[in-house]
Amino acid sequence: MKNYDLVIIGGGPAGLAAAVSARDHGIESILILERDRELGGILNQCIHNGFGLHTFKEELTGPEYADRFIRQVKDRAIEYKLHTMVMDIARTDGSADKRVTAMNRTDGMFEIRAKAVILAMGCRERARGALNIPGYRPAGIYSAGTAQRLVNMEGYLPGREVVILGSGDIGLIMARRMTLEGARVKVVAELMPYSGGLKRNIVQCLNDFDIPLKLSHTVIDIEGKKRVEAVTIAEVGPDRRPVPGTEERYTCDTLLLSCGLIPENELSQNAGVVLNPVTSGPVVNDGFETNAEGVFACGNVLHVHDLVDYVSEEAASAGKSAALYLQKGAAGDTKTIEISPQNGVRYTVPCFIRPNQMEENLTVRFRVGAVYRNSSIATYFGDQLISRRKRPVMAPGEMEQVTLTRSKLNEFPDLERITIRIEENEERKAGKTE
Amino acid sequence: MKKELTCIGCPLGCTVIVTLDGDTISGVTGNTCPKGDAYARKEVTNPTRIVTSTVRVSGGAAPMINVKTASDIPKGKIFDCIDAIRDLVVPAPVSIGDVLLADAAGTGVAIVAAGNVAAQPDSPQNTASGA
Numbered sequence: 043m044k045n046y047d048l049v050i051i052g053g054g055p056a057g058l059a060a061a062v063s064a065r066d067h068g069i070e071s072i073l074i075l076e077r078d079r080e081l082g083g084i085l086n087q088c089i090h091n092g093f094g095l096h097t098f099k100e101e102l103t104g105p106e107y108a109d110r111f112i113r114q115v116k117d118r119a120i121e122y123k124l125h126t127m128v129m130d131i132a133r134t135d136g137s138a139d140k141r142v143t144a145m146n147r148t149d150g151m152f153e154i155r156a157k158a159v160i161l162a163m164g165c166r167e168r169a170r171g172a173l174n175i176p177g178y179r180p181a182g183i184y185s186a187g188t189a190q191r192l193v194n195m196e197g198y199l200p201g202r203e204v205v206i207l208g209s210g211d212i213g214l215i216m217a218r219r220m221t222l223e224g225a226r227v228k229v230v231a232e233l234m235p236y237s238g239g240l241k242r243n244i245v246q247c248l249n250d251f252d253i254p255l256k257l258s259h260t261v262i263d264i265e266g267k268k269r270v271e272a273v274t275i276a277e278v279g280p281d282r283r284p285v286p287g288t289e290e291r292y293t294c295d296t297l298l299l300s301c302g303l304i305p306e307n308e309l310s311q312n313a314g315v316v317l318n319p320v321t322s323g324p325v326v327n328d329g330f331e332t333n334a335e336g337v338f339a340c341g342n343v344l345h346v347h348d349l350v351d352y353v354s355e356e357a358a359s360a361g362k363s364a365a366l367y368l369q370k371g372a373a374g375d376t377k378t379i380e381i382s383p384q385n386g387v388r389y390t391v392p393c394f395i396r397p398n399q400m401e402e403n404l405t406v407r408f409r410v411g412a413v414y415r416n417s418s419i420a421t422y423f424g425d426q427l428i429s430r431r432k433r434p435v436m437a438p439g440e441m442e443q444v445t446l447t448r449s450k451l452n453e454f455p456d457l458e459r460i461t462i463r464i465e466e467n468e469e470r471k472a473g474k475t476e
Numbered sequence: 477m478k479k480e481l482t483c484i485g486c487p488l489g490c491t492v493i494v495t496l497d498g499d500t501i502s503g504v505t506g507n508t509c510p511k512g513d514a515y516a517r518k519e520v521t522n523p524t525r526i527v528t529s530t531v532r533v534s535g536g537a538a539p540m541i542n543v544k545t546a547s548d549i550p551k552g553k554i555f556d557c558i559d560a561i562r563d564l565v566v567p568a569p570v571s572i573g574d575v576l577l578a579d580a581a582g583t584g585v586a587i588v589a590a591g592n593v594a595a596q597p598d599s600p601q602n603t604a605s606g607a
Contacts, residue, residue, distance in 0.1 A: 091526050091590075102590075193530070196540070197540045222527075223558075241483075241484050249482070250551065434488055435489075
């Protein structure tokens with residue numbers, strides 16, 4: 043069995059940034075395990091631009107953004123294995139080390155003993171089977187990401203006449219991409235009354251090409267025995283059930299599904315990692331460590347991001363934190379403070395913080411459960427209001443954040459709970475003081 | 477004439493209305509910040525986009541290379557630009573920044589590689605001819 047200090051599972055943006063950071067914080071023995079034919083993960087099929095605005099102050103394509111990090115990994119001569127599938131992460135007897143079982147065509151099945159593991163497996167798309175769409179099961183139904191890979195990496199156009207269900211960013215991006223490649227995208231249907239995608243993508247991927255977006259609509263029938271022949275969509279009421287009489291039939295040969303992403307945590311669960319039911323990602327502390335000692339998580343396996351810049355940032359923190367664990371061992375001090383998401387805040391990452399180990403500044407990220415206008419993000423330490431930041435608009439599709447500082451927390455030695463909640467802004471009346 | 481736009485400056489997504497007097501803009505309303513005003517004026521007079529797509533590769537480790545326009549081009553030229561690269565085939569290896577077409581559809585803007593494709597060692601194109 044080979045020994046490494048740190049094994050990173052996944053060579054996408056999260057795994058790459060975590061590896062670079064761990065090496066820069068003094069860890070020599072690192073191995074990245076990647077199942078695809080190259081490093082870079084999903085960025086390799088995201089050929090549109092707009093990546094890296096925060097990190098590099100320029101708009102890069104996905105492969106260009108990935109290349110910046112792949113170079114950093116190669117410059118540091120960090121070891122990696124491609125075409126390698128991790129099968130299991132298990133405890134070893136009598137130590138906190140982990141036994142990682144993996145396989146590939148050259149090494150066969152093999153085991154690695156790791157002092158620490160970073161989970162960076164990313165997420166996968168919600169497939170038709172998870173959506174309960176009625177109708178036949180012909181060819182021509184793809185997840186938007188599968189179509190993206192076929193068009194952008196393999197050079198195949200999956201269809202000519204397309205209906206898209208779901209207005210997440212991948213769906214919007216594919217509406218434009220298929221149009222540019224000569225397909226006709228007839229409609230994008232979205233179950234919710236708002237789009238899950240970025241405004242920029244609605245304008246530049248749909249409006250630019252006169253592709254209609256139908257909010258509060260869903261697919262109620264798929265026709266065709268061998269290949270998709272038509273799709274029927276209908277409006278849904280507030281209960282998200284189809285409204286009779288609103289059906290519209292579109293002849294098409296392809297249906298793309300862009301209906302959400304799910305962190306891929308089967309390995310984590312086998313390793314005994316506790317997941318947050320809201321995100322389907324691990325419950326982590328401020329150092330991105332899970333409940334399993336020496337097992338860290340970052341990127342889309344932790345919670346689904348809309349900006350890769352934030353993935354890189356979080357992954358760098360996870361890499362640093364893993365390095366610290368490898369150098370100093372588990373912290374003896376186990377004091378933690380829970381972060382409680384309330385009133386519109388669906389979850390937070392991290393879920394709890396260690397006031398005596400955390401960095402001076404900690405970014406807590408979260409999503410809201412609905413569209414909020416003229417509201418504020420309020421943070422409470424116990425019952426005391428600490429900060430209240432006005433946000434003209436918040437939507438589930440855009441991740442929000444709050445910064446906590448260690449020095450402020452230290453003013454509250456007996457604090458047990460931090461609450462983050464959405465509060466409506468009250469119009470200030472003349473003469474009234476708050 | 478009035479034109480209605482959605483501002484993409486931030487998640488607010490203001491509906492901005494531009495009033496046109498012939499070719500001159502006589503008013504911009506609906507925006508909440510100066511960014512919206514600037515965006516709307518540019519969108520109405522000279523909308524531009526960066527175009528990203530793919531080009532076929534011969535003798536490469538992958539069949540496609542992703543490309544982009546080196547800078548933004550007029551929005552009305554998007555399809556001309558795509559047509560200009562549709563039948564283009566470039567030999568591997570291709571690296572980020574390589575110019576694959578000097579002038580895309582008369583825009584004066586180059587098409588550059590925005591990814592890397594290595595040469596496939598056993599491809600006939602890359603095998604030494606024995607000369």
